[in-house]
Amino acid sequence: MNCKHIKHMAALLLSGSMLLSAGGCLDLEEESAGGGRTESVPQATFEQSTITVTPTGETGTRLSASGDGTLTIDRRRRETVTPMGAEGTWTVFVYMCGSDLESEDGSGSEDLEEMQAAATGSNMRFVVQTGGAEEWSAGEVDPDRLDRFVICDGDMKKVGSEPGASMGDGSTLANFLAWGIASYPAANMGLVLWNHGSGSICGVCFDELYEDDSLSLPELGSALECVYPDMTDTFRFIGFDACLMATVETANMLVPHGDYMYASQDTEPGYGWDYTALGDYLGSHPETDGAALGKLVCDSYYDACVDCDSEEEATFSCTDLSRMDAFMQSWNETARQMYALTENPEQLAELVRGITGALNFGGNNKAEGYTNMVDAGCILENTRRLLPGAKDTLAALEACVTYCRNGERRQDATGLATYYPLCIQGSEELSVFRNVCISPWYLSFVDKIAYGADHEGMLEGYRKDLWMGEDSLFWSEDALETSDWSWAYWNRDQGISIGLPGEDGETHVEYDTEPYMDEDGSYMFQLSEESLWETDSVYNCLYMILEDERLLDLGADDDVYMDWDTGEVYDCFDGYWFALPDGQPLAAFIAERGEDYNIYAAPIILNGVDTNLRIRQDYDGYGYPDMTTTILGVWDGIDTDSGQAARTIRPLNKGDVIEPRYSAYDPESWEASTFVGSEFVYTGDPALEEFILPDGDYYYGFCINDIYGGETYTDYVIYNVEGEDVYYYE
Structure with a gap:
C-alpha cells in the first residue's frame, strides 16, 4: 500500500513524552403423517405439551475418506415423501433464545409483535418457544421457563410451558421440535433459530441464563435427527435469524433435514428478519416453494436493513441443500x-x-x-x-x-x-x-x-x-x-502475540537487509527470497511512551510501502494518527481492507460500557490526497469466552459519551493494564480526521505476518513528534 502522507523528517537526539488524560388457529382438515387419513389437528394444552427425546449424537450425515482422499457422503434419506398436513398449510417453528438481544433491547418481543401483525390467514401459524433471557418485555413470557406460543392471524396464545433449561443444549431444541411436530404438523414446515450466531466453530443460540451455552453444529444436527423418524417430509427451510451462520459446514449438517437454508454470512442487525413480511407472504401465497420463499426472506431482510441504515454490510442468502453434495x-x-x-x-x-x-x-x-x-x-x-x-x-x-x-x-x-x-x-x-x-x-x-x-x-x-x-x-x-x-x-492458544519491543518473535524470518534507519529517516528492511515467499502481509505498529515509561498501544495499520518483487519494506510514518475531534489519539487496528477503503476498530468505553468504534477511511488516488474518515458506529465484537458474535454495528447518538480505551504495557515485565482517556461527548457529526500526534516519543516497528498465521516483530525505533515535525533518533 502507498503511504497516506508525505513525511517530513530530520535527525535529532531528543527525548520527551506526553501522558494522555488520565392456540393454533389451523382448524381445517389436515392430512395425517400416516398418509391418506385426514383429521382435525387438536389444540395443544399445557397437560399434553411435554414430549421428551434424547439426542444420540447422530446427525443424519457421515463423511469418510478413502486412502487417496476421495470423499464419501452417506446421508439418511427417505424412500418416499408424504406431506404431514393438508395442501397449502404452513407451520414455522421459531426457537427464540432471547439472550441480551431481548433482556437489553427487547428484540425478541418486537419480533413476536411482528408475527402478530402478519395477516397469516388460517393456513399459516408461527409456533414459538422462548427462553434464554434474564427478562422479557413481552408480559406473557416467563423468563424462568420455556414458554410455547402459537401465533396465527393476529392471535397469540400460550399453549405450553416447560421448566427452564439451556437453549444451547441440543436436547432442548429436540424436545421443542418433537412436541411441535406432533402438535402442529403441516404440509410445509420451517424452522428458525433466533439469537446470536458465530459461524461454524461456536454455533448459534447462546443462552445467557446458562453461561452463554450454545448449540454447536453437531448438536444442531443431532437434535434434527431426533425428530427425523417422526417426520414423513423434510423442513421446507431451516433458517437462522442470527449472525454468521451461512457457511458450508452449517449447510452440510442440514442436508438430510431441510430443502433450503436461509442465513447471513455476516453480522445481522438487531432488527433481524421481517416476520410480518414472512407471515403476510405465506398467508397470501400458501402454494409457494422454498426457493420463492427464500427470495422473499432475503429481500425483506435487506429492506429491513435499509430501514435501519445498516444495509452497507448486509448479506443474506438462500441455499438449495439438495445441491450441496x-x-x-x-x-x-x-x-x-x-x-x-x-x-x-x-x-x-x-x-x-x-x-x-x-x-x-x-x-x-x-x-x-x-x-x-x-x-x-x-x-x-x-x-x-x-x-x-x-x-x-x-x-x-x-x-x-x-x-x-x-x-x-x-x-x-x-x-x-x-x-x-x-x-x-x-x-x-x-x-x-x-x-x-x-x-x-x-x-x-x-x-x-x-x-x-x-x-x-x-x-x-x-x-x-x-x-x-x-x-x-x-x-x-x-x-x-x-x-x-x-x-x-x-491444544494451545495461538492468538495474536502482543508484539512489544524487546519481546522475542518468531525466528524463521530472514533478511537480505536487516531493519535499519536510512539517511532519509525511513525505517526499512528487505526480506530474503525465501521469507518473502512465506510472508502474507506487513503492518506497522505504534506505541506512545508515557511519562512513567509504560507503552501505550495505539494499534496497527497497513500504511507501509511493500515491494512484493524485491521484498523491500519502508515505513510511511508521518506523525499522523486517528484521533477524536478533541485530539485524543485512538488505538486503531485495521479490520478490513477494500480496494478504495479501510475499516478500523478502536476500543472505547461508550456510556460506561466497553465496545469498539468502527471507522471507515475512504481514499482516492496515489498518496491519498482525498481521504475521508467517518465513524460508522460501534460493534461489541466477539466474546473471548463463548465465541458469541455481537449483532451488527450500532449507530452513535448525539450526546453519547466516548472514552478512548488502550492497553498499556510495562516495558520490563510486559504486564498489561488498561488505560482510559478523557470523556468526549459525541456531537452527532460522524466525521473524523487523522491528527498530528501529541508531542512526545513513540516506538514504531513492523509486524510481519506469515502464511501460517504467525507473526514476527522487528526491533522498534523511536520517533519524536514535536509540533508538525517528526524526528528520529540516530
Whole structure:
C-alpha cells in the first residue's frame, strides 16, 4: 500500500513524552403423517405439551475418506415423501433464545409483535418457544421457563410451558421440535433459530441464563435427527435469524433435514428478519416453494436493513441443500490441489495470500476478536489461477446459492462462508473444525498450515494420512484418543502475540537487509527470497511512551510501502494518527481492507460500557490526497469466552459519551493494564480526521505476518513528534 502522507523528517537526539488524560388457529382438515387419513389437528394444552427425546449424537450425515482422499457422503434419506398436513398449510417453528438481544433491547418481543401483525390467514401459524433471557418485555413470557406460543392471524396464545433449561443444549431444541411436530404438523414446515450466531466453530443460540451455552453444529444436527423418524417430509427451510451462520459446514449438517437454508454470512442487525413480511407472504401465497420463499426472506431482510441504515454490510442468502453434495465433491477435489501446492513455497504463498485476502466476516482483528469465517466463493475466485478445479467448484457453489442480497461493502459475497484459521484464539478450535469440515483434503490443508505455524514454517514432518484411508480420523469420534500424533499445536492458544519491543518473535524470518534507519529517516528492511515467499502481509505498529515509561498501544495499520518483487519494506510514518475531534489519539487496528477503503476498530468505553468504534477511511488516488474518515458506529465484537458474535454495528447518538480505551504495557515485565482517556461527548457529526500526534516519543516497528498465521516483530525505533515535525533518533 502507498503511504497516506508525505513525511517530513530530520535527525535529532531528543527525548520527551506526553501522558494522555488520565392456540393454533389451523382448524381445517389436515392430512395425517400416516398418509391418506385426514383429521382435525387438536389444540395443544399445557397437560399434553411435554414430549421428551434424547439426542444420540447422530446427525443424519457421515463423511469418510478413502486412502487417496476421495470423499464419501452417506446421508439418511427417505424412500418416499408424504406431506404431514393438508395442501397449502404452513407451520414455522421459531426457537427464540432471547439472550441480551431481548433482556437489553427487547428484540425478541418486537419480533413476536411482528408475527402478530402478519395477516397469516388460517393456513399459516408461527409456533414459538422462548427462553434464554434474564427478562422479557413481552408480559406473557416467563423468563424462568420455556414458554410455547402459537401465533396465527393476529392471535397469540400460550399453549405450553416447560421448566427452564439451556437453549444451547441440543436436547432442548429436540424436545421443542418433537412436541411441535406432533402438535402442529403441516404440509410445509420451517424452522428458525433466533439469537446470536458465530459461524461454524461456536454455533448459534447462546443462552445467557446458562453461561452463554450454545448449540454447536453437531448438536444442531443431532437434535434434527431426533425428530427425523417422526417426520414423513423434510423442513421446507431451516433458517437462522442470527449472525454468521451461512457457511458450508452449517449447510452440510442440514442436508438430510431441510430443502433450503436461509442465513447471513455476516453480522445481522438487531432488527433481524421481517416476520410480518414472512407471515403476510405465506398467508397470501400458501402454494409457494422454498426457493420463492427464500427470495422473499432475503429481500425483506435487506429492506429491513435499509430501514435501519445498516444495509452497507448486509448479506443474506438462500441455499438449495439438495445441491450441496455436488459442491462438496468438487470442493474436495479443489482442496486436493490446494494441498499439493504446499510442496511449492512460492505457489503456497500466493495461494494463502488469496485466501487471507478474501472477504471475511465477524471482526477478525486484534481489537474485536476472530470468527475465521471466510467467503468460500472469494477463496475460489482469488486462487483460480493456481487451482484448475476452482472454476468448476465456483460454478457448483453458484448452483447451490439460488439467491442472495448483499450491501455495498459485501458485493463480492457469494452466499456461503467456510472456516480458515486467520488467527486461532481458542485451544479447541481445530478440534471443533475436524468434526464439521466437509472435505478431508481441505482439513489436511488447514491442518498443515496450523502445523507450519507451530514448526516455524517447516512442513516436512506433517502427515496427511491421518485424514485418509480405512483408519482415517476424519469425522472420527475418537480421533485424538486413537492417534499417536502430537496434537500440541491443537491444544494451545495461538492468538495474536502482543508484539512489544524487546519481546522475542518468531525466528524463521530472514533478511537480505536487516531493519535499519536510512539517511532519509525511513525505517526499512528487505526480506530474503525465501521469507518473502512465506510472508502474507506487513503492518506497522505504534506505541506512545508515557511519562512513567509504560507503552501505550495505539494499534496497527497497513500504511507501509511493500515491494512484493524485491521484498523491500519502508515505513510511511508521518506523525499522523486517528484521533477524536478533541485530539485524543485512538488505538486503531485495521479490520478490513477494500480496494478504495479501510475499516478500523478502536476500543472505547461508550456510556460506561466497553465496545469498539468502527471507522471507515475512504481514499482516492496515489498518496491519498482525498481521504475521508467517518465513524460508522460501534460493534461489541466477539466474546473471548463463548465465541458469541455481537449483532451488527450500532449507530452513535448525539450526546453519547466516548472514552478512548488502550492497553498499556510495562516495558520490563510486559504486564498489561488498561488505560482510559478523557470523556468526549459525541456531537452527532460522524466525521473524523487523522491528527498530528501529541508531542512526545513513540516506538514504531513492523509486524510481519506469515502464511501460517504467525507473526514476527522487528526491533522498534523511536520517533519524536514535536509540533508538525517528526524526528528520529540516530
